[in-house]
Amino acid sequence: MRLFDLHCDTLYEMYKRDCHFDKNELNISLEKAKCFDEYRQVLAVWSQNDLTEEECYRQLLSVYEIYKQRIPSGFPHILAVEGGKALGGRIENLKKLYEMGVRFLTLVWAGQCSLGGAHDTDIGLTDFGYEVLNGCFELGIVPDVSHASDKMFWEVYEEAKKRGKPFVATHSNSRSVHNHRRNLTDEMFCAIKEVQGVVGISLEPTHTSCGEPTVKDICKHILHYISLGGEDSVCLGCDLDGVTRNIKEIPDISHLPKLYEALRAEGVDADKIFYNNANNFLIRNVKI
Numbered sequence: 001m002r003l004f005d006l007h008c009d010t011l012y013e014m015y016k017r018d019c020h021f022d023k024n025e026l027n028i029s030l031e032k033a034k035c036f037d038e039y040r041q042v043l044a045v046w047s048q049n050d051l052t053e054e055e056c057y058r059q060l061l062s063v064y065e066i067y068k069q070r071i072p073s074g075f076p077h078i079l080a081v082e083g084g085k086a087l088g089g090r091i092e093n094l095k096k097l098y099e100m101g102v103r104f105l106t107l108v109w110a111g112q113c114s115l116g117g118a119h120d121t122d123i124g125l126t127d128f129g130y131e132v133l134n135g136c137f138e139l140g141i142v143p144d145v146s147h148a149s150d151k152m153f154w155e156v157y158e159e160a161k162k163r164g165k166p167f168v169a170t171h172s173n174s175r176s177v178h179n180h181r182r183n184l185t186d187e188m189f190c191a192i193k194e195v196q197g198v199v200g201i202s203l204e205p206t207h208t209s210c211g212e213p214t215v216k217d218i219c220k221h222i223l224h225y226i227s228l229g230g231e232d233s234v235c236l237g238c239d240l241d242g243v244t245r246n247i248k249e250i251p252d253i254s255h256l257p258k259l260y261e262a263l264r265a266e267g268v269d270a271d272k273i274f275y276n277n278a279n280n281f282l283i284r285n286v287k288i
């Protein structure tokens, strides 16, 4: 069984708790991922929302130090930034991020920042937000609309379509299955699919179901996206070490095989969801 996960916040937790990647108490460690024959991970650097944009940028550099010291160079991964606040409000930092190896940028996280508004607002992209978005397309950083407002989502879609470039939602479930503003409407999912982007399924309980989510509830989101023609577009973006709490059946990465088996029982090509779709996207769109 192979795993290619599009989103986790493990780097920030490693920074905060001063722990290592090979063995730790977090949701993800190399030891816990041993159950996979191959394991690739998009490692996001999350920006704390209570900091100023300049402070976010400085924190990003601190987390990056931990990343350089503690992620083995042989581990197959892609670096990402979650929250455009980490640019410190300066467009030149986008190029710096690219040079550091960042290939995915979640534009916003919560509330409002210099790029625009998150899912808890009705605010779209600012002029700076457009500048960052276009900079991403030019440099080869994939814009990630997880956490974006609906307004921003459609603005990103229009730009992506104009440029013939994909964008992604690395960790966003289906709003038709569970009505939450962090989730994607069917139209949004199809728009991402139309520009050849991918969508990662998250294990965040509040985005999955009412009450305690089960593996079956996670499957429902995947099956719904597949019913929209998304067999080649749905991936996993579990958000481990970033979720508000872990779902009981999948307390860490070593329990993900339960989801794999549940998908197979539903007749789904689980290898596509667990690995191939994300890997194909990467081969097509991301220069490592």
Ligand SMILES: [Zn+2]
Pocket (backbone or CB within 6 Å): 082, 146, 147, 171, 239, 242
């Ligand atoms: Zn997130």
